[in-house]
Amino acid sequence: MDLAAARRLVRIIRAPAPIxxxxxxxxxxxxxxxxxxxxxxxxGGGGPAGPLNSAAALxxxxxxxxxxxxxxxxxxxxxxARLEPLLxxxxxxxxxxxxxxxxxxxxxxxRAHETxxxxxxxPAELAEPVARAVAxxxxxxxxxxxxxxxxxxxGRDLVGRLNxxxxxxxxxxxxxxxxxxxRADRPTQYWLYGAPRGSGLFLVLxxxxxxxxxxxxxxxxxxxxxxxxxxxxLVAQMEHVAADSxxxxxxxxxxxxxxxxxxxxxxxxxxxxxxxxxxxxxxxRLLPALERVVLETRxxxxxxxxxxxxxxxxxxxxxxxxxxxxxxxxxFDSSLRNRRFHKGLGNGGLRRLIExxxxxxxxxxxxxxxxxxxxxxxxxxxxxxxRAAAWxxxxxxxxxxxxxxxxxxxxxxxxxxxxxxxxxxxxTPPRLADVKRCVAALRRDHIRVRVGLTDEGLAxxxxxFVAPGEEALVxxxxxxxxxxxxAV
Numbered sequence: 178m179d180l181a182a183a184r185r186l187v188r189i190i191r192a193p194a195p196i197x198x199x200x201x202x203x204x205x206x207x208x209x210x211x212x213x214x215x216x217x218x219x220x221g222g223g224g225p226a227g228p229l230n231s232a233a234a235l236x237x238x239x240x241x242x243x244x245x246x247x248x249x250x251x252x253x254x255x256x257x258a259r260l261e262p263l264l265x266x267x268x269x270x271x272x273x274x275x276x277x278x279x280x281x282x283x284x285x286x287x288r289a290h291e292t293x294x295x296x297x298x299x300p301a302e303l304a305e306p307v308a309r310a311v312a313x314x315x316x317x318x319x320x321x322x323x324x325x326x327x328x329x330x331x332g333r334d335l336v337g338r339l340n341x342x343x344x345x346x347x348x349x350x351x352x353x354x355x356x357x358x359x360r361a362d363r364p365t366q367y368w369l370y371g372a373p374r375g376s377g378l379f380l381v382l383x384x385x386x387x388x389x390x391x392x393x394x395x396x397x398x399x400x401x402x403x404x405x406x407x408x409x410x411l412v413a414q415m416e417h418v419a420a421d422s423x424x425x426x427x428x429x430x431x432x433x434x435x436x437x438x439x440x441x442x443x444x445x446x447x448x449x450x451x452x453x454x455x456x457x458x459x460x461x462r463l464l465p466a467l468e469r470v471v472l473e474t475r476x477x478x479x480x481x482x483x484x485x486x487x488x489x490x491x492x493x494x495x496x497x498x499x500x501x502x503x504x505x506x507x508x509f510d511s512s513l514r515n516r517r518f519h520k521g522l523g524n525g526g527l528r529r530l531i532e533x534x535x536x537x538x539x540x541x542x543x544x545x546x547x548x549x550x551x552x553x554x555x556x557x558x559x560x561x562x563x564r565a566a567a568w569x570x571x572x573x574x575x576x577x578x579x580x581x582x583x584x585x586x587x588x589x590x591x592x593x594x595x596x597x598x599x600x601x602x603x604x605t606p607p608r609l610a611d612v613k614r615c616v617a618a619l620r621r622d623h624i625r626v627r628v629g630l631t632d633e634g635l636a637x638x639x640x641x642f643v644a645p646g647e648e649a650l651v652x653x654x655x656x657x658x659x660x661x662x663x664a665v
Contacts, residue, residue, distance in 0.1 A: 240285075243268040250338065257335065259298065259327045260320070262289035264339065267316035271341050283314040290319065293327075300326050309358040313348040313366075317341050321422060337424040343369045347381070349634045352399035352591075359383050361410040365400055365439070367418045371659050375432035375466055378423075382414050385447040387440030389475060391519045392507070394549055396590035396635050397439035401447070408452035415456045419463040431464045435471040435503065443478035450483075454490040461494040471542060473503040476522055476530045484537040501540035503583070504530060507549060509565035517550055531572050531580075540579035543569065544629075547615060548607040549587045551598035555607065559615045570621035582619065585629035586612050589640025599640055606642045609650045616654070620663040628654045 243265045266285035290311050293299055310318040321332035347366040366381040386401025442448045461467055491498040508514040511524050534541050545565055548558040573580040586607045589599045598604035619626045632641050
């Protein structure tokens with residue numbers, strides 16, 4: 178955690194927000210010791226107590242704040258004493274992640290779980306879902322599961338009282354995690370992200386794996402079942418998040434839902450159409466501010482009829498909800514895209530996709546990768562993306578399709594050709610500073626640009642694109658995503 182992240186953390190723990198109800202005035206975070214620590218930290222740290230921007234000192238400060246917050250909650254009559262160690266760990270985890278998305282002290286939550294398990298406090302019927310939450314470092318999920326069983330409390334009410342908001346980064350999963358813990362009635366991952374208005378809800382649903390599964394750098398097909406998943410289970414996954422996991426205020430903020438299955442949700446062979454249509458209808462009814470649903474798919478599954486049926490399902494409610502399509506192009510050079518990356522998408526198919534979107538009044542999110550191949554340097558990577566931006570801008574102007582160029586810095590997933598090159602020293606992941614320079618050159622008149630900032634939990638050690646100390650650059654690119662300020 179760098180000093181900028183540490184300063185954000187201090188602002189969080191010093192904020193006079195009413196985190197829990199403790200009397201008519203709320204609970205104010207005005208602990209003198211925390212204030213003193215904050216002042217010294219903002220001045221640069223140091224002194225007899227050691228460097229105050231160290232992880233240990235920050236964790237200690239937030240631990241002290243969390244103890245006081247929970248004391249106030251118990252004093253206000255909330256019967257949460259049995260969950261106190263878990264809640265304290267979850268509070269520490271959430272506040273550190275709020276200051277620095279890459280920070281994690283989930284060990285505190287894990288220890289609290291081990292204590293509860295050793296005492297026989299975890300009901301047998303919850304053993305599997307609790308193990309699943311622990312394995313994916315899902316502190317909020319643990320609270321939702323255990324609050325009713327151990328304290329008789331509504332889990333959503335409790336996470337709302339403690340401001341344990343749904344994370345803005347995906348839960349930690351891997352192919353091994355999927356093999357051990359995936360369930361047909363629970364999504365693989367879900368998280369919130371910044372949308373033009375309110376929040377977006379990203380849902381990665383667990384279904385039959387991607388039927389193509391040939392793209393050179395992709396390991397996402399390993400986060401799917403070999404066999405099919407039925408429509409009732411897939412709808413249950415969406416209901417679990419929208420109806421059972423989000424708090425009321427979170428539901429009210431969701432204006433956009435991104436539906437993924439790490440493949441193609443329009444492929445009826447992996448994602449039955451009845452599940453998609455009924456799920457879209459349910460999401461439109463459960464999320465009162467919903468304006469847009471984004472469907473992740475391969476281009477060959479996009480048809481006029483399929484889009485009409487999805488649009489009709491979304492519009493069964495009282496308001497209009499638009500449909501966007503998220504499609505991976507990955508590389509603009511069609512020869513590299515298909516001969517080396519094995520994407521299976523020709524230029525004709527890309528044009529047909531844009532024309533079909535135009536006829537359906539659908540928007541497009543087109544994914545491109547920055548530096549996706551061994552031997553591709555930053556000059557070549559940037560040139561490919563700039564040519565893509567120019568062509569997409571022309572197509573957007575010609576067809577009227579709202580197009581977003583979604584630029585994903587490449588990470589190295591295990592078990593891929595890229596991983597072999599990485600191990601042999603023939604590939605180095607991109608640096609965010611180079612991605613930033615590329616983004617600054619992408620301003621066009623008719624397209625938007627967004628930058629992907631997650632490795633989806635699949636990068637091998639050293640194979641990610643965020644280097645230590647680059648937290649401020651990540652925050653800068655997140656601001657760009659919201660504001661489209663190309664002078665990054």
